[in-house]
Amino acid sequence: xxxxxxxxxxxxTRGLALxxxxxxxxxxxxxxxxxxDSAACDVYEIEASNDDPAGIDKGLASxxxxxxxxxxxxxxxxxxxxxxxxxxxSGRAVxxxxxxxxxxxxxxxxxxxEKGKKPRLRLSLQIDSAGGKRLVDATTQGDSGDPWLxxxxxxxxxxxxxxxxxxxxxxx
Numbered sequence: 016x017x018x019x020x021x022x023x024x025x026x027x028t029r030g031l032a033l034x035x036x037x038x039x040x041x042x043x044x045x046x047x048x049x050x051x052d053s054a055a056c057d058v059y060e061i062e063a064s065n066d067d068p069a070g071i072d073k074g075l076a077s078x079x080x081x082x083x084x085x086x087x088x089x090x091x092x093x094x095x096x097x098x099x100x101x102x103x104x105s106g107r108a109v110x111x112x113x114x115x116x117x118x119x120x121x122x123x124x125x126x127x128x129e130k131g132k133k134p135r136l137r138l139s140l141q142i143d144s145a146g147g148k149r150l151v152d153a154t155t156q157g158d159s160g161d162p163w164l165x166x167x168x169x170x171x172x173x174x175x176x177x178x179x180x181x182x183x184x185x186x187x
Contacts, residue, residue, distance in 0.1 A: 105125055
């Protein structure tokens with residue numbers, strides 16, 4: 016039945032225009048959906064400790080409000096180890112090699128948009144140790160631009176310190 020309709024549509028000018036309009040609408044919808052489910056993300060590798068001098072590295076300004084609240088307020092020094100900038104698209108995990116060894120995998124699951132509100136992102140994160148052991152496997156939702164912190168990661172050669180991953184993603 017569909018094959019007969021396509022033959023009819025292609026034979027007539029009006030039908031050809033309808034098929035072209037339908038295909039154009041389909042392609043525009045697909046590209047709009049892909050654009051909505053993408054984000055620009057900053058990923059921060061942080062070393063938290065009680066070492067002196069106390070303070071928060073200037074490179075962590077976008078995370079400062081979260082670092083000053085529990086459970087992170089238990090540490091008095093936050094040093095930026097490395098910052099990664101990644102563009103993510105829904106359904107495609109991006110791997111990031113961590114400075115201290117191991118790997119982080121980050122994926123935008125989806126972006127929801129409601130009129131008058133910030134876009135909300137659903138993100139998945141997996142962190143594996145240098146030896147391949149899964150340390151973190153989490154999914155979260157948050158507003159575009161809001162920070163997400165994951166702490167308690169081992170810091171090689173630094174007793175009393177802990178690793179923290181900070182993520183700030185902005186929907187495109």
